Amino acid sequence: MLKPVKKTIELGDGRQITIETGKLAKQADGAVEVRMGNTMLLATVCSAAEANEGVDFMPLTVEYKEKYSSIGRYPGGFLKREGRASDYEILTSRLVDRVLRPLFPDNYHADTFVNVTLYSADGVDCPDALAGLAASAALSVSDIPFNGPIAEVRVARIDGKFVIDPTFEQLERADMELMVGATAENIMMVEGEMNEVSEADLLDALKCAHEAIKDMCRVQEELAREVGVVKREYCHEVNDDELRADVHAKCYDKAYAIAKAGCADKHWRMDSFAAVCQEYLDAMPEDEREAKEALVRRYYHDVEKEAMRRCVLDEGVRLDGRKTDEIRPIWCETDYLPGPHGAAVFTRGETQALATVTLGTKLDEKIVDEVLCQGRERFLLHYNFPPFSTGEAKPQRGVGRREIGHGNLAHRALKRMFPDNFPYVCRIVSDILESNGSSSMATVCAGTLALLDAGVKMKKPVSGIAMGLITDSDGSKYAVLSDILGDEDHLGDMDFKVTGTRDGITATQMDIKVDGLSYEVLEKALNQARDGRMHILDKIAEAIPEARADYKSHVPRIETMLIPKELIGAVIGPGGKVIQGIQEASGATVSIDEIEDGGYIEVASSDKESMDKALDMIRAIVALPEEGKVYQGKVRSILDFGAFVEFMPNRDGLLHISEISWERLENMEASGLKEGDEVEVKLIEIDKKTGKYRLSMRALQPKPEGYVEPQRRERAPRREGSNDRPRRDGDRGPRRDRGDRPRRDNNHD
Helix, strand or coil: CCCCEEEEEECCCCCEEEEEECCCCCCCCEEEEEEECCEEEEEEEEECCCCCCCCCCCCEEEEEEECHHHHCCCCCCCCCCCCCCCHHHHHHHHHHHHHHHHHCCCCCCCCEEEEEEEEECCCCECCHHHHHHHHHHHHHCCCCCCCCCCEEEEEEEECCEEEECCEHHHHCCEEEEEEEEECCCCEEEEEEEEEEECHHHHHHHHHHHHHHHHHHHHHHHHHHHHHCCCCCCCCCCCCCHHHHHHHHHHHHHHHHHHHHCCCCCHHHHHHHHHHHHHHHHHCCCHHHHHHHHHHHHHHHHHHHHHHHHHHHHHHCCCCCCCCCCCCCCEEEEECCCCCCCEEEEEEECCEEEEEEEEEECHHHCEEEECCCCEEEECEEEEEECCHHHHCCCCCCCCCCHHHHHHHHHHHHHHHCCCCCCCCCEEEEEEEEEECCCCHHHHHHHHHHHHHHHCCCCCCCCCEEEEEEEEECCCCCCEEEEECCCHHHHHHCCEEEEEEEECCEEEEEEEEECCCCCCHHHHHHHHHHHHHHHHHHHHHHHHHCCCCCCCCCCCCCEEEEEEECHHHHHHHHCHHHHHHHHHHHHHCCEEEEEEECCEEEEEEEECCHHHHHHHHHHHHHHHCCCCCCCEEEEEEEEEECCEEEEEEECCEEEEEEHHHCCCCCCCCHHHHCCCCCCEEEEEEEEECCCCCCEEEECHHHCCCCCCCCCCCCCCCCCCCCCCCCCCCCCCCCCCCCCHHHCCCCCCCCC
16 A cells, blocks of 8 residues: 655745655655656665675766656657757756765765656756755665755846746846755755856855755655655675774875975876885785785875875975965967867866867757757857876777766856857867866866957956865864865865856856865855956966957858848748759858748858859849839740740749830740840839739830830720620620529420
């Protein structure tokens, strides 16, 4: 018998979220359905009974999936079924993963899978804002060890007020949008975009989001108590406290000396740290070494982490010798490659990004066909992280989740500073050539340089910086680090990326790995990040003070025009025949889109002659005929009484036999005209009732001297009061009305 348990969360604006367990997917370790209006997600979690041998980390996989049937749509493509995850689904999965992962016990290493599926949607509420809550609730009602619960909310500032989990329609008016994940005590993850907001405004948004999250966590705790959850017992690590102490005693001072050396060479540090561990292993008996090598390496990792952290906290010395607020040396170069429409290299310490810009036409737009989002994108950014950037010898196989996430952050950082009504579709590609800390922020800087090099008139340049945090175990000491290294990210307590202009923040991403981080520390990190951002913007301004005055010579030029809606079909033609013919004849690229005001046409070509030819052909199609104007036409057909001449594209007019010449012609053979002949004609009349066109050739010829226009024979006047037509030879008498006809007797033989 079903015994479902249901809890409700009030959002304070009349909307509510319900969490229910015990009804669906009961064989999973934990399962809940979360509803908000007509939106419903099912979250399930399963964790293996034992950890795989040799695993010393948390093997967590989070999958967020949206069903097209949730809103009554068919998937695209030939198969008509859901396939690989979209970028949006991957980004949502990453948001949930980043909050959950730090909250599993350090010694829990069993394979764990969290699946969140959207089964119903109404296109009003944003389901991704509920994914973190659903995943946490499923973990809370399971027996899997978890130091939660957590919740995620979207907070947006709309018309000056903060709104929790706004609708799609409300989001369109937001100047700040953040996804915030937290426990009841601490914020764990932040990601979002803003329209040049201040650091104080960002902190206010975080506080507002956290208050809403506290209620959601409380409800999950009540749900778990009512279900009667008992967490499983496990043993995934075998430890040797004596060995741990010995590794610390013999390796700590050596590791501390390397950390304090302040060497900027990443590979020297890596080799030196590795040598300390190897030296300890070499000193062990061979049989003992084989049995305990994995434990030694794990304990030495803790030693290395402690040495680096104590060196920063106690002596203010970072791994590469910098001060806590010091930025690594920067060099930039624009116009680095001749082929792309814009190119730049940005190097900061041992992190280097090569960015290129390609400017395209409407035909290059990205078509978005997701479950709840359809449309087109004109500003794209793609991020690539090849293995050679970190000196790794392995193949590069496709785009990973990390690349999608980092590219999305850089895209959000730049897109609000992209010019409005820009005629081109724009694609930035950032290839990371070296990496040692914050390659996504290097992408933002390189992207800004490449856009300016391409001649894109950005509203304002954007730069980005990654901040780090190291805290004492009791919170008595902390250090905020500017422009963190890869090791400082890995061994530190916070990774905080901030992008913006001189006037405010445009995007941010934060991952916090410790409990008890105060708003005071966050405020210090934000203010320190602003100083670093300004420093980098100065370096960008030195490399290229403003956007290139004109596009490079090989950039396709785009001309636009607006035509009446009723002429769109004439430009396209049946089956696209006309527009394809224009492109073939001119060599230019032509696209047309129906908008509210009419038809929006883009003509693109890197050759002026091709551009002008295409424009002339389009203007000829959409131009309105004018009485009295002379046209060059082509004879389309010959009839007994004249010829039809195409004097404008898709417009034919009658050239009557009497309008061919001042001389009277007995028949069309005497005119000498043939189908296909090019003739010059004058439009002498547009019939106001029928819209038909009368053309003339003789109006363009000199009138013969003494010429007298032939008199037309007038019809005989009708008899007054008679409805009959004039009588002609052969008529048999007056025409009778239908009513005067004798009826036919159908029964008459």
